[in-house]
Amino acid sequence: MIKSAKGILLSISAIAMLAAAISTTPVSAAENTSPEITLSPAKTTLPYKLSVDSTYDESFKLINSGQSKATIQITATPYSVQDAAYTPDYSKYNTYNQLSRWISFPKSTYTLEPGEDVSVKYQIKTPASMPDGDQYAMLMASMSSDRPNQSGNKVQTKSRVGIKLLAHTNGETDENVTVDLPDIPAVVIGNKHDIHLDFHNDGNVDYNSEYTVRVTGVVNKRELLNKSNTTQVLPDTTRSLSISWMILQNIGLYRVDITASTTAGVVTTTKNVLALTPLGLIALVLLVIIIIVIILRMVIKPRQKRSKLRRPT
Amino acid sequence: MLTYNKKNLGVGLASFASLAILAFPVIGASAATDSADADISASLGSVISISATDPSSINVTPISGGAQSSANGTVTVSTNNIDGYNLTISDSDTTLDSGSDSIPASSGSATAPVALVNNTWGYRIDNSNGFGSDDSSTPLDNAVSSSLTYAGVTASPVEIKNTGAPVASDVTNVSYSVRADSNQASGSYTGQVTYTAATN
Numbered sequence: 060m061i062k063s064a065k066g067i068l069l070s071i072s073a074i075a076m077l078a079a080a081i082s083t084t085p086v087s088a089a090e091n092t093s094p095e096i097t098l099s100p101a102k103t104t105l106p107y108k109l110s111v112d113s114t115y116d117e118s119f120k121l122i123n124s125g126q127s128k129a130t131i132q133i134t135a136t137p138y139s140v141q142d143a144a145y146t147p148d149y150s151k152y153n154t155y156n157q158l159s160r161w162i163s164f165p166k167s168t169y170t171l172e173p174g175e176d177v178s179v180k181y182q183i184k185t186p187a188s189m190p191d192g193d194q195y196a197m198l199m200a201s202m203s204s205d206r207p208n209q210s211g212n213k214v215q216t217k218s219r220v221g222i223k224l225l226a227h228t229n230g231e232t233d234e235n236v237t238v239d240l241p242d243i244p245a246v247v248i249g250n251k252h253d254i255h256l257d258f259h260n261d262g263n264v265d266y267n268s269e270y271t272v273r274v275t276g277v278v279n280k281r282e283l284l285n286k287s288n289t290t291q292v293l294p295d296t297t298r299s300l301s302i303s304w305m306i307l308q309n310i311g312l313y314r315v316d317i318t319a320s321t322t323a324g325v326v327t328t329t330k331n332v333l334a335l336t337p338l339g340l341i342a343l344v345l346l347v348i349i350i351i352v353i354i355l356r357m358v359i360k361p362r363q364k365r366s367k368l369r370r371p372t
Numbered sequence: 373m374l375t376y377n378k379k380n381l382g383v384g385l386a387s388f389a390s391l392a393i394l395a396f397p398v399i400g401a402s403a404a405t406d407s408a409d410a411d412i413s414a415s416l417g418s419v420i421s422i423s424a425t426d427p428s429s430i431n432v433t434p435i436s437g438g439a440q441s442s443a444n445g446t447v448t449v450s451t452n453n454i455d456g457y458n459l460t461i462s463d464s465d466t467t468l469d470s471g472s473d474s475i476p477a478s479s480g481s482a483t484a485p486v487a488l489v490n491n492t493w494g495y496r497i498d499n500s501n502g503f504g505s506d507d508s509s510t511p512l513d514n515a516v517s518s519s520l521t522y523a524g525v526t527a528s529p530v531e532i533k534n535t536g537a538p539v540a541s542d543v544t545n546v547s548y549s550v551r552a553d554s555n556q557a558s559g560s561y562t563g564q565v566t567y568t569a570a571t572n
Binding site: 146213221 | 563
């Protein structure tokens with residue numbers, strides 16, 4: 060009886076200690092109370108063509124989706140790319156991003172409470188003379204960090220999020236997009252192989268190229284890769300894409316099919332490829348050596364037997 | 373006779389091993405699965421959002437050989453855009469300034485970051501671009517030396533993240549560091565970097 064009472068007490072003590080331990084475990088992270096800006100749509104194409112000397116009224120939605128009050132600045136910047144990897148640039152002007160100069164905002168600063176949203180209005184007023192082709196701009200919403208005064212060296216941050224805006228103009232259009240399909244080697248060694256596609260847009264309008272890269276086993280017809288996508292190629296740019304094919308078998312014979320649409324039509328390339336992992340290559344070399352050894356033994360052994368038989372006793 | 377059998381056994385085992393390696397898939401490789409598709413049609417508006425936390429103050433007590441401190445910030449992006457988003461970092465003047473004094477950005481780049489030299493500042497993102505996997509999550513506090521490599525923030529945007537698919541609350545940790553020796557004038561140096569998120 061005493062023993063069972065002791066047991067109950069010990070159990071209660073253990074539960075109490077566990078509960079205390081849980082209740083005193085520190086909270087691992089503080090709740091993120093930073094303001095957060097949300098824009099909708101994330102990118103947009105105007106559903107009409109811009110004409111010279113005209114005015115168009117548009118809007119987008121701005122939301123403070125964070126936990127604290129935010130003061131948000133609205134601006135329009137040019138949009139272009141720095142390189143074939145399409146690293147964006149938001150400050151350099153060219154023929155195709157004059158649009159940001161034509162955009163104005165009746166109101167460009169908004170102070171929003173958490174959860175509050177507004178419709179941000181903007182106007183596009185086109186000049187008397189416009190370049191032919193497409194026009195791009197970024198509609199930016201930004202907020203600067205609002206930290207309490209601190210001593211010491213400070214790196215403050217400005218968070219900016221943008222809507223990519225594409226507008227077609229009524230000018231003359233020139234569509235000229237080509238693609239460089241990869242020269243796939245007959246033998247590929249490694250655990251993955253990157254297939255590169257380079258799209259060149261020498262025209263003055265945007266082009267969306269549809270491409271498919273498919274890798275199928277020649278023997279078992281199993282599909283290892285089937286990537287279909289659409290890539291946007293801006294005027295006067297080259298866009299390079301890299302698609303990785305993971306080599307899952309140590310050795311395999313595969314059929315690689317690549318198709319891509321261009322302004323001149325769909326281009327296609329097909330190639331059969333022997334793919335080996337490094338381990339597969341070692342095993343293959345070993346197997347070839349073994350086969351050679353077996354063949355040599357099959358040739359040499361009967362000769363030895365024959366020479367033994369010929370030897371006088 | 374016995375030697376002959378051993379040789380045969382060895383050749384047989386080696387052949388079997390070679391064939392087994394060739395026949396079987398790479399360990400850890402996932403197998404393809406069959407699936408059935410059901411078509412459900414719905415239209416959702418596209419959105420993109422950003423939020424960031426500043427690094428705390430980076431306090432350095434310079435010594436003749438140089439001392440280095442760091443602080444960490446984050447930038448969080450969400451988007452339902454089918455092609456994901458890209459995130460860049462830039463700074464129009466690239467320096468940290470205190471009145472007429474300034475600390476220039478490191479000469480390292482995101483693809484070829486370098487250890488900070490005295491009187492420079494920079495950023496690093498572990499496991500991104502050329503930064504490598506060294507861990508900068510624990511801030512440096514007047515370290516005499518550090519093997520961590522940094523890039524200087526440039527006026528042109530540099531891509532620090534690119535996702536090819538929709539993401540929810542995708543966090544990028546950015547570490548900022550300042551290294552100074554006793555030649556650098558004392559003061560509170562400040563600068564502002566800009567994170568820009570846009571859809572692909």
